[in-house]
Amino acid sequence: MRVALFVPCYIDQLYPHVAVATLELLESLGCTVAFPLDQTCCGQPMANAGFEHVSAKAMSVFIDNFDLYDYIVAPSGSCVLHVHEHIKAPDSSRPFSDRVFEFCQFLMDVLEVKELPGSFNQKVGLHESCHGLRGLRLGVSSELRKTPYSKPAHLLSMKKGVELVPLTRWDECCGFGGTFAVSEEAVSVKMGKDRIQDHLDHEVEVLTSTDMSCLMHLDGLIKKERIPLKVMHIAEVLNG
Amino acid sequence: MVNHAKNAEAFNQDEARTNWHDETLWFVREKRDKASGQIPEWEALRELASGIKDHTLSKLDVYLEEFEKKATENGIKVHWAVDAQAHNEKVFEILSDHGVKRIVKSKSMLTEECHLNPYLEEKGIEVVDTDLGERIVQLAEDTPSHIVLPAIHLKKEEVGEVFHNRIGTDKGASDPYYLTEAARQHLRQQFLTADAAITGVNFAIAETGGIVICTNEGNADMGVHTQNVHIACMGIEKIIPRAEHLGVFLRLLARSATGQHLTVYTSHLHKPKEGSELHVILVDNGRTEQLGRPDFRNSLKCIRCGACMNTCPIYRRSGGHSYGSTIPGPIGAILSPGYDLEKYSSLPFASTLCGSCSDVCPVKIDIHTQLYKWRQVAGAEGHIAGSKKRAMRFMGMVFGSPHFYRKVGRLMRRAARFMPNKWIYNRRNVWGKSREIPPMPKESFRDWYMKNRLGNGK
Ligand code: SF4
Numbered sequence: 001m002r003v004a005l006f007v008p009c010y011i012d013q014l015y016p017h018v019a020v021a022t023l024e025l026l027e028s029l030g031c032t033v034a035f036p037l038d039q040t041c042c043g044q045p046m047a048n049a050g051f052e053h054v055s056a057k058a059m060s061v062f063i064d065n066f067d068l069y070d071y072i073v074a075p076s077g078s079c080v081l082h083v084h085e086h087i088k089a090p091d092s093s094r095p096f097s098d099r100v101f102e103f104c105q106f107l108m109d110v111l112e113v114k115e116l117p118g119s120f121n122q123k124v125g126l127h128e129s130c131h132g133l134r135g136l137r138l139g140v141s142s143e144l145r146k147t148p149y150s151k152p153a154h155l156l157s158m159k160k161g162v163e164l165v166p167l168t169r170w171d172e173c174c175g176f177g178g179t180f181a182v183s184e185e186a187v188s189v190k191m192g193k194d195r196i197q198d199h200l201d202h203e204v205e206v207l208t209s210t211d212m213s214c215l216m217h218l219d220g221l222i223k224k225e226r227i228p229l230k231v232m233h234i235a236e237v238l239n240g
Numbered sequence: 241m242v243n244h245a246k247n248a249e250a251f252n253q254d255e256a257r258t259n260w261h262d263e264t265l266w267f268v269r270e271k272r273d274k275a276s277g278q279i280p281e282w283e284a285l286r287e288l289a290s291g292i293k294d295h296t297l298s299k300l301d302v303y304l305e306e307f308e309k310k311a312t313e314n315g316i317k318v319h320w321a322v323d324a325q326a327h328n329e330k331v332f333e334i335l336s337d338h339g340v341k342r343i344v345k346s347k348s349m350l351t352e353e354c355h356l357n358p359y360l361e362e363k364g365i366e367v368v369d370t371d372l373g374e375r376i377v378q379l380a381e382d383t384p385s386h387i388v389l390p391a392i393h394l395k396k397e398e399v400g401e402v403f404h405n406r407i408g409t410d411k412g413a414s415d416p417y418y419l420t421e422a423a424r425q426h427l428r429q430q431f432l433t434a435d436a437a438i439t440g441v442n443f444a445i446a447e448t449g450g451i452v453i454c455t456n457e458g459n460a461d462m463g464v465h466t467q468n469v470h471i472a473c474m475g476i477e478k479i480i481p482r483a484e485h486l487g488v489f490l491r492l493l494a495r496s497a498t499g500q501h502l503t504v505y506t507s508h509l510h511k512p513k514e515g516s517e518l519h520v521i522l523v524d525n526g527r528t529e530q531l532g533r534p535d536f537r538n539s540l541k542c543i544r545c546g547a548c549m550n551t552c553p554i555y556r557r558s559g560g561h562s563y564g565s566t567i568p569g570p571i572g573a574i575l576s577p578g579y580d581l582e583k584y585s586s587l588p589f590a591s592t593l594c595g596s597c598s599d600v601c602p603v604k605i606d607i608h609t610q611l612y613k614w615r616q617v618a619g620a621e622g623h624i625a626g627s628k629k630r631a632m633r634f635m636g637m638v639f640g641s642p643h644f645y646r647k648v649g650r651l652m653r654r655a656a657r658f659m660p661n662k663w664i665y666n667r668r669n670v671w672g673k674s675r676e677i678p679p680m681p682k683e684s685f686r687d688w689y690m691k692n693r694l695g696n697g698k
Contacts, residue, residue, distance in 0.1 A: 007685050009639065013649040014678045016685035023689075035689050038642035046639075048593065048612070050619030051632040057640025134595035142273065143551065143599035145282035169266070173553045177592025179628070182670045184590060186249035187557050189674045190258060191592075220675025 001111070002032045004066055006074035006083075006100065008212075009041035015212050021239040022075040022103055028239075029111055036065035044082040049179040052086065059087050067091075071110065072100045075235045077132025077210045080105075084136070102136055103235055104210055108151045119160035120240040125204030126153055126164060127195065127218070128171045129211035138210065142171050152210050152234055159238055165202045172198075176217035192221045199229060207231045241583055242564035244590040251559045262556040264392060269550040271499025272600070279491070289488050290604035293541035296481055297531060303446040303479045304522060310449025311520060314511040321523045324354035330521055331356060331438070331471055332363055338469050340365060340435040346453070346460035347371040348440025349387050349544055350473045350523060353566045356438075367438075368430045370459040372423055379406040385560025387567060388497045388546035393559055427459070437463030441474035442543070443489060444520070447482045450510040451520060454493060454503040461507050468516035472509070476522050477540040489543060492602035496545040530578045535613045539574050541603040548597035548607060554590055563587060570597035574610040577618070585623035588614035649684055656680040 003026060007019045026033050042062055043055030062083065066072050067090060074080050084097040107113045128150065132138045139150030156162050175181070175191025182188075196218060199207050209215050212233050219231040232240075252258050276282045296303055308318045321327035327350075335343065343360070345351065345367055357367045357378075369378045373390035377383060380402045384390030391399065400414035409422045439460045443452040451472055453460045464470050480486065494500040512518035531537050549555045549569030560568035565576040565584060573587035588611045597607040618624055619632075638648050656664065657680050665672045683691075 009645070009649075010678075012685045013653060014681065016681055016683055016688050019685040020688060023693075035686075035693070037686065037690075040642055040645040041639040043639065046632045046635055048615070049628065049632055050589075050615035050624055051629070051636070052616050053620060054633055054636030055639070057636060061640060061642060130592065130594035130596070134599055141596070141599050143596060145276055145279070171596075173592050173594035173596070175553070175592060177594075180589065180592050183628075184245045184248060184554070185670050185673060186245070186252040187554050187590075188592075190252055190255075190557050191553050192675075194262070216678050217675065220671070220677065223676040224674055 001030065001071065002034065002069075003071040003073050003106075004069035005033050005035045006039065006042075006066060006072050006079070007035070008074060008076045008079045010216070011075060011212050014216070015233070018075055018212055018233040018235055021233065021235040022073070025235060025239040026073065028117060029107070029113060031111075034069070039065040042079045042082045042087065044079060045178055047082065047086060048177075062087055063090065066096075066100075070099055071106070072096070073103055073106045074100065075103045075210070075233060076212065077102045077129050077136050077138060078213060081131045081135035102132055102138065102210060104132075104152045104155055105136060105138055107155060107238075113155070113158070116155070116158050116160075116238055118240060120237055121161035123163045123165050123203060123205040124156060124237060125167060125199040125202065125207045126150070126156060126170075126234075127174060127199075127207060127209040127214055128152070129209050129214050130171075130173050132210045133171055155238055156208070156234070159240075162237070165199075165204050167198050167202055167204075169194075169198055174214045174218055176214050178213075181217055188217070189221065192217055196221060196227065196229065200227070205230065206237065208234045208237050210234050242586055244558070244562055244564075244586040247562035247564065248554070248558035248590070251562055252557065258557055260395070261393065261559060265550045265556045268389070268498060269547070269600075272496055272547055272550065273499075275495040275499040275501065279495070285488060285492055286602055286604050289492055289543075289602055290541065292480065292485050292488060293603050294538065296479060297477070297537060297540055300476065300479065300531065303481055304476055306446040307444055307449055307479055308522075310447070311444075312449070314449045315518070316449065316511060317517065317519045319519060319521045321521050321525070323525045324523075327354045327473065327521055327523045327525065328356055328359040331473070332360065332365075334469065334471055334519055335360070335365060335436055338436060340469065342366040342368065342430075342434045343436045343438055344368050344370050344430055344434040344459075344463040344467070345438040346440065346455060346463055347374055347390070348438065348473055349567065350440055350475050351438065352384065353475075353525065354473075354523070356473075368427075368434065370427055370430065370457075370463060371455070372420065372457055372459075375423060375427065376402060379403070383561065385568065386546060386549055387544050387569075393561065427462075431462045431466045434463070434467060436469040436471065437467040438471045438473065439463060441472050441478050441520070442493070443486060444474055444479050445481075445483050445486065446479055448510060450483075450508055452486060452490075453507045453509070454490075454505065455507075456498075456500075456504045458505045461505055464507070464509065465513075469519075470512070470516065471519045471521065473521045473523060476524055476527050477542075493543055493545050496547040496600070496602040526579050530575070533578070536574065536578060536610055538605055539571065539578075539607075539610060541605050542571050542575075543603055545602055547600045547602065551596045551600045552591075553594065553596070554592070558590070563590070570607045570611070571605070574607060574614060577614045581618065581621065582623060585618045588612075588618060646684070646686065653680040653682070653684075657682075
């Protein structure tokens, strides 16, 4: 299967190894992966701050790079959600919401992966990113009274050696929220600390998530306080 | 101008208290989870409630007039008020007609919204709030911080202190049973000596011309039954078409609010009791304007259960007062900008857009989507600080040009790698106050890809 890799700007610049893991795993699952070289950003950082109107150019760069493809995969629930909700494909019969997939979603729904290569012998805590969970419905949020499931948790349970640790407030927001992390610094930091504590209370060794942006915020706190907790994007865990 | 972030920062100065506030409200959310979990058709019920409200809002004028007709036939006096001032004047007019000097008032967010208490007090009428939480707040000369649990921001020791000073309970007493009993005795006296009762309205039924009031303490009924003049104040969005719709909302309301199956008292009033008067005031106060905004109209579906506050990770860690509006929390953050965008422009930003509010809401209001949309309105109408605006414009430019993006990315990473720490963690680096900045790798993914997949190191 031919897929285009959409690498969110901050992953491209700050966490290239996450994109490498995504690429490698897709390839090992039999995909032919293209990386459109002139991609930048979906425009979410500006839009969530109230400046959707200055993100028009970024959106058209996205369209130029990806409109060609039928399958577009990104290691981020948040960016994918933004594309689904705000970027209009030139041909309305081929909306991006049908073609752009978060990485776990793609593995589960399109590739219908039943097993994963390799093993990962650690106690893993899953941070369900809100945009993946409640936006893309990668799982059932704790507010809804529906049969529980979680695509990222399901994939982690497929990986040999992973001990998935149950958490107390398993789907509470980490407090990143884009510019919120800076404009509401006090609450953002408090939310992050509380999430980390939940993982520590349950003796998690590796904290993982579908979104590196949540992890960037949590890892910032972890490193500042020198907390013995490792963060890894779910693509790294699944590829490990 | 309300600065939510600043208020929230002040709230977070006392971390132990923030934890206590968070846990207290989370406990209520968990009770809601349990109660809603016992209803297998919960999600279908939400869908139904949302549908009934959508329908009602689409024909609000029709149902309001039907209500007026039926209620009038029942002997209720129906009044219309275009705004808060008209509402307050109407209340005062009715009270003056009867020479009222003191009223007992059960919980009504509408009268809070209209600032009825200070208005009446200025006119020499004493208002006694009879809901326990509201009475606590009133005696403490404070304001409610939650729409269902008005005094949730106060600890029992603090309530004990207020009661000691105001109604003479023992110094240092903080036992909730003792304090509640003292409040009961104190309120009994108020009920017996008042001249009129004011209540809110949870639902008004167009078909029957009746109103429904939900309380846990029976204080609305105490007022209604002890007084000969009862004024029920309601926003025009409280209307539902038929009596059969009531069951849908009652099943959702108490479970969402506190995890109870039903409020302890659900009082149905259809006509005044013999020899007394029942007035219903239908208040607009900005609701028609909100109805006219396609993106925001469905905020009027709200049944004021408070679940979005209990679930909101920001509300729990910033307190109701940080919103500086009568209705705090997520729903307050989409209602308040409709009244005064300039004053409340920081509220839509007091959210990570996590969406928990929308998933918990019993009438399925897309709260977080509306928060996003209010941000766009605030951005477009210039209610966002110039520095942020310039930063966003710059980012728009960077991401609009692949070449410029790569250049800026490379420069940023290189600069951060070579800069001494004390330059990086300066006063203006808000991110870095409690967080390390992310790693700044030598290569971007694109660089890696060029080398490793395209075999070209450029
Ligand atoms: S918006 Fe929904 S959850 Fe919030 S108070 Fe209103 S009905 Fe309840």
